Amino acid sequence: xxxxxxxxxxxxxxxxxxxxxxxxxxxxxxxxxxxxxxxxxxxxxxxxxxxxxxxxxxxxxxxxxxxxxxxxxxxxxxxxxxxxxxxxxxxxxxxxxxxxxxxxxxxxxxxxxxxxxxxxxxxxxxxxxxxxxxxxxxxxxxxxxxxxxxxxxxxxxxxxxxxxxxxxxxxxxxxxxxxxxxxxxxxxxxxxxxxxxxxxxxxxxxxxxxxxxxxxxxxxxxxxxxxxxxxxxxxxxxxxxxxxxxxxxxxxxxxxxxxxxxxxxxxxxxxxxxxxxxxxxxxxxxxxxxxxxxxxxxxxxxxxxxxxxxxxxxxxxxxxxxxxxxxxxxxxxxxxxxxxxxxxxxxxxxxxxxxxxxxxxxxxxxxxxxx
Amino acid sequence: xxxxxxxxxxxxxxxxxxxxxxxxxxxxxxxxxxxxxxxxxxxxxxxxxxxxxxxxxxxxxxxxxxxxxxxxxxxxxxxxxxxxxxxxxxxxxxxxxxxxxxxxxxxxxxxx
Numbered sequence: 001x002x003x004x005x006x007x008x009x010x011x012x013x014x015x016x017x018x019x020x021x022x023x024x025x026x027x028x029x030x031x032x033x034x035x036x037x038x039x040x041x042x043x044x045x046x047x048x049x050x051x052x053x054x055x056x057x058x059x060x061x062x063x064x065x066x067x068x069x070x071x072x073x074x075x076x077x078x079x080x081x082x083x084x085x086x087x088x089x090x091x092x093x094x095x096x097x098x099x100x101x102x103x104x105x106x107x108x109x110x111x112x113x114x115x116x117x118x119x120x121x122x123x124x125x126x127x128x129x130x131x132x133x134x135x136x137x138x139x140x141x142x143x144x145x146x147x148x149x150x151x152x153x154x155x156x157x158x159x160x161x162x163x164x165x166x167x168x169x170x171x172x173x174x175x176x177x178x179x180x181x182x183x184x185x186x187x188x189x190x191x192x193x194x195x196x197x198x199x200x201x202x203x204x205x206x207x208x209x210x211x212x213x214x215x216x217x218x219x220x221x222x223x224x225x226x227x228x229x230x231x232x233x234x235x236x237x238x239x240x241x242x243x244x245x246x247x248x249x250x251x252x253x254x255x256x257x258x259x260x261x262x263x264x265x266x267x268x269x270x271x272x273x274x275x276x277x278x279x280x281x282x283x284x285x286x287x288x289x290x291x292x293x294x295x296x297x298x299x300x301x302x303x304x305x306x307x308x309x310x311x312x313x314x315x316x317x318x319x320x321x322x323x324x325x326x327x328x329x330x331x332x333x334x335x336x337x338x339x340x341x342x343x344x345x346x347x348x349x350x351x352x353x354x355x356x357x358x359x360x361x362x363x364x365x366x367x368x369x370x371x
Numbered sequence: 372x373x374x375x376x377x378x379x380x381x382x383x384x385x386x387x388x389x390x391x392x393x394x395x396x397x398x399x400x401x402x403x404x405x406x407x408x409x410x411x412x413x414x415x416x417x418x419x420x421x422x423x424x425x426x427x428x429x430x431x432x433x434x435x436x437x438x439x440x441x442x443x444x445x446x447x448x449x450x451x452x453x454x455x456x457x458x459x460x461x462x463x464x465x466x467x468x469x470x471x472x473x474x475x476x477x478x479x480x481x482x483x
Contacts, residue, residue: 035394036394057394059394059442059444059445059478059479059481060392060395060398060432060442060445060478061431061432061436061442062431063398063428063432076398076428079430079431079432080430080436082436082437083437101437102436102437
């Protein structure tokens, strides 16, 4: 493996950070799509030179960009994300009904097998697929038309589908996560869906253990253990050992179990990373200290990782899609902050260094390990 | 190509000059003003139809894909008048149709 390419989406454009296997010296390119919000940039596992970027803003709406040369050049592809049929209504913050309306693409999930196939999670929550490299997008309407969908309500960021997690051993079986509906699972490639929130408790709901309505912030799993799924919920870090059918809390000794992001080590399926955030009212790290917490036991027991991270006067946030790992040995761990830093640890979290310090607010971080 | 083979511009079209916001110029990969041939009656809607046909990457950026309505933070001005909501009627003013002035698409001021 020759190096890594870190794909960073920010509120003012995208940036590509590249390095060799040492991950010490970095080349920074960008901003791409300067001035636009880039919620996500993702590379195709089937063709690492093919990248997709979700570009949007309040004036001009949604654009999807594609690169076939590793980000050197880009071209706009299709941006028609029309819901199938009459999309109906969902709940608004105050419990009133609100018509479903497309706002933006939050998350892109390129197929592991086919560089032309990508799933897109959008706001208002729905799942779309392209099979022609992004030129056209078709909704998988079984999700948005689930019987519970009219009761879904937005989280603070909107009613967004932000996580798409196909099983590595059977991509027809997927989990998606929606704020604030929770996790839904399909066994048939997206035709039909079932809520997968058993064991979650959310105090902001009339019934804290309701089947849907949970504000799930992020899911992660290791490809070697497809039944084991980790979750950072609004509050609580959770774990499933049955592919999402049931969950148990693994927050253990974390200083706070509120947070947004979660990731799993590339080579150790029971090593998990979170970034605790004070609370849903205080979106910054406890005590002004930016700490990643690592569990080597699949949860419950957590150790703070602070070497190289600011341990005073730090009040950035770390958003849901901003932590990723590379496949190098030792595993590299990366995360971005709302203060514009992107940190790397080339040794699984033991020491951290900022690759960049002054980007716009970081919305997403993905890592490609290049051959 | 002989004169007989040259594609004819329909006689009932007129060239309309358009000023785009810089983000849309970047997206359409153009610099300066854009000129599109518009079939009469030359309304705002007809100009945007012609603009999207000539520059497909702009589809969805000026008007909503679903509703076909102008996106709320796009404003459209002609000869000093606001034509943002005059989509099909009336025709654009003579100085725009005669090419003396461009149709101006403007991103609404929002923020600082």
